[in-house]
Amino acid sequence: MSTRLSSPQDYAGLLDKYDTWMFDCDGVLWHGDRIIDGVVEVLEMLRSYNKKVIFVTNNATKSRKSYKGKFDHLGVQAHVSHRPKDEIYGSAYAAAVYLSSVIKLPKGKKVYVIGMSGLEEELHEEGIAHIGGSDPTDCTLAPFSLAGFILDPDVAAVVCGLDTQLNYTKYSKAFQYLTRNPDCLFIATNEDSTYPSADGLLPGAGSVSAPLRFALGKDPICTGKPSSTMLDCIKAKIDYDPERTIMVGDRLNTDILFGKNGGLATLLVLTGITAESDITGSNSSPIIPDFVTNSLGDLRTIRKSEK
Numbered sequence: 001m002s003t004r005l006s007s008p009q010d011y012a013g014l015l016d017k018y019d020t021w022m023f024d025c026d027g028v029l030w031h032g033d034r035i036i037d038g039v040v041e042v043l044e045m046l047r048s049y050n051k052k053v054i055f056v057t058n059n060a061t062k063s064r065k066s067y068k069g070k071f072d073h074l075g076v077q078a079h080v081s082h083r084p085k086d087e088i089y090g091s092a093y094a095a096a097v098y099l100s101s102v103i104k105l106p107k108g109k110k111v112y113v114i115g116m117s118g119l120e121e122e123l124h125e126e127g128i129a130h131i132g133g134s135d136p137t138d139c140t141l142a143p144f145s146l147a148g149f150i151l152d153p154d155v156a157a158v159v160c161g162l163d164t165q166l167n168y169t170k171y172s173k174a175f176q177y178l179t180r181n182p183d184c185l186f187i188a189t190n191e192d193s194t195y196p197s198a199d200g201l202l203p204g205a206g207s208v209s210a211p212l213r214f215a216l217g218k219d220p221i222c223t224g225k226p227s228s229t230m231l232d233c234i235k236a237k238i239d240y241d242p243e244r245t246i247m248v249g250d251r252l253n254t255d256i257l258f259g260k261n262g263g264l265a266t267l268l269v270l271t272g273i274t275a276e277s278d279i280t281g282s283n284s285s286p287i288i289p290d291f292v293t294n295s296l297g298d299l300r301t302i303r304k305s306e307k
């Protein structure tokens with residue numbers, strides 16, 4: 001059973017219990033480029049109490065470095081690639097680390113990308129060669145000619161993330177790599193079905209990989225939340241005590257499940273994908289967060305109550 005938080009005392013209780021705060025981004029901090037009310041103040045308040053703040057997003061459209069630009073633009077303090085201050089972790093980074101450190105993709109091998117520059121940047125950072133993605137020859141609405149297609153024999157994996165320049169050519173090339181080479185890995189950065197943009201829901205990365213799953217009759221390896229790969233990336237860089245760590249998210253089957261799988265406390269906010277009705281009533285989800293509140297911004301009442 002979840003505990004519904006509403007008073008400054010409730011929020012102050014979380015502050016006492018948890019030293020490390022992991023935050024999902026889309027639907028928790030912002031909708032697209034629109035920051036959620038109170039978020040900047042709450043993050044500043046947490047830092048004033050010397051809390052560790054970590055951002056963990058399944059959004060693979062940006063690299064950690066380009067996320068830093070978004071954080072700066074929206075007035076949210078965030079550190080990247082300043083050990084031990086690495087605070088931003090994304091599913092593009094998790095996919096790249098999975099290929100470099102878990103699969104140990106051999107030099108000379110490469111990946112075919114359905115995705116955007118953020119995913120390509122993280123693959124490059126990890127020394128993973130890649131084709132497709134933002135390559136103009138693949139970002140085309142021209143009919144795909146299989147007769148004219150030459151398979152690159154060095155492609156050993158297809159990586160699929162949120163891609164707003166989707167087309168039949170990309171799906172067709174990915175399908176060729178995944179069917180003509182039985183050893184070719186099928187990897188999804190994340191499986192979020194929808195994306196909470198500033199103006200409403202859009203299809204998410206899970207809906208991007210869905211046509212390939214259907215055509216192939218098989219599911220990809222997912223490296224984003226709720227997979228442990230993402231938490232392994234954080235563990236490799238940041239020391240934290242799971243007992244005193246809380247994961248704050250808006251989606252039950254990614255953020256909250258990620259927290260539960262990692263032995264963390266979980267706080268669900270209702271500013272993104274999950275509605276109150278998803279956690280109450282007869283057909284509520286079996287994934288139960290420890291705590292629920294309307295918005296991350298609610299925690300600013302802690303400050304007010306101290307005044």
Ligand SMILES: O=C(O)[C@H](O)[C@H](O)COP(=O)(O)O
Binds near residue numbers: 025058
């Ligand atoms: O891929 C997607 O569908 C979106 O990026 C999704 O919003 C995940 O972003 P997160 O909530 O994990 O920041």
Ligand SMILES: [Mg+2]
Binds near residue numbers: 024025026027249251
């Ligand atoms: Mg989210």
